[in-house]
Structure formats: C-alpha cells, structure tokens
Amino acid sequence: MLGRVNHIAIAVPDLKAASASYRDTLGAVVSEPQSLPEHGVTVVFVELPNTKVELLQPLGEASPIAAFLEKNPSGGMHHICYEVDDILAARDQLTASGARVLGNGEPKIGAHGKPVLFLHPKDFFGTLIELEQV
C-alpha cells in the first residue's frame, strides 16, 4: 500500500528563521513561503533529491499544528506523508484492520490539491501518518 515518502513535515514556531537555517546553514534549496489559509499553515518546501521536507508554521485560528507547537514550543517532526495509488481502497483496508482514520473518514483535498487522509498516531506507534493519492 505505501508508496513513496511524499514529504516529512516539521512544525516550527518561526518559519522565516527555520527557512533561513535550512537554506544558509544546511545548504538546501528552499521555496518561498506559501500561505494556505484553508489548511491553517504557511509552508516552505525544502527540496531534497529524493523527497521533500515541509516546514510548517501555524496560520490563523485553529491551525492543525497549534496544539503540537504548544506541546513542543521549539518545533519538531510532525508527520510523514506516504503516497498511495487509491486512497479509498487504502482507507477501507486500513479501517478493516482496525486502524483509525482521523476526522470523518472521508479524504479531504490536501495542501497539494490531492486527496489526503490522516491515520491516528496511537495506531502507528506515535507517528502521525498522512496518505496522499497521487
């Protein structure tokens, strides 16, 4: 079921500083920040040769990463996104095996304009997993 690692998401309290750190200190190619108000985040893409890291900063009220940053004020690794061919088939297979899908169980359109689902971190050893249909 799991395909490529689409991205690793890192929540940060200061996107400008984090972006400068990945660009200047770590020598990576980073994008301009993109505000995604419908997802409650501003994102910078760190382009690596085989995948990407997404630096996320909360945007607006009720950001999905606000609680994480309250618990981890310096920031930290937030989730891993894997690509899947068929998100509904993946969901049905996962729920049949007892794994919990967050929200109402229906895929939403994610930050890349593609259907995504999140799996409950308690069912996967503390790791929040995003599935994205590509």
Next chain:
Amino acid sequence: MLGRVNHIAIAVPDLKAASASYRDTLGAVVSEPQSLPEHGVTVVFVELPNTKVELLQPLGEASPIAAFLEKNPSGGMHHICYEVDDILAARDQLTASGARVLGNGEPKIGAHGKPVLFLHPKDFFGTLIELEQV
C-alpha cells in the same frame, strides 16, 4: 550540503508489533530485525520506493533512544538522516555557522558502516538531524 533523505528513524517500544503493523496493516516491505549492540538498537528497515524508514527499539543498557522512549512511551519520529558527500567539510561549515554537533564532534561509524554525525536538535527547531557520508 544536504543530499538525499537516507532514512527517517522512528523509535518504537515493541519492534515486533511495529514491524507487523508496517508489513500487514500498511503493506510495506520490512526487513528482518537486525541487532546492532554497538549502537544500542535493534532495527527493522521499511523499504519505500525513494527512501526508507528505520524502526528502532532499544537494545542493552544506555541505548541512545531510551530517554526518548521514556518521554514518548508509545514511540515517535526520532530523527532524519541526510546524506552528505563530505562529512568533515559539512561539520566544519556547520560549526562555523554556530550549529552544535553532538558528542566530541568527530564522526563515528554509524549503523550502515559509514561515518555519521548528529546535530543538536535545539539548533534545528526540535529536529534531530543525522548526517551520513555516502
């Protein structure tokens, strides 16, 4: 400086259960467990098309992931490993820019038999970064 994401490491309290979950529930290809007593971990490799996830369970006394699991008993994302061409050049550039290398600053031979260094998570927004010379 940063090359490919070599792996994403996830610390887990129960490697057998985590391995079964990635294999049976998530449908990934997972390796047999490998005990690395000199690194204080037992590891299972989850092979993805573009990188790998390493599931780590503490092994022996003074495992480097024991404190993390005490703080995160269910497990969680532990570090990201990036490939670099020249680890000494990378280290010198990083320390010159003020980033802290863990330990005595000298590369050690990592779990893949190659020189590695870890960077202080406080200098990188809560993310523990491993550099591996490939």
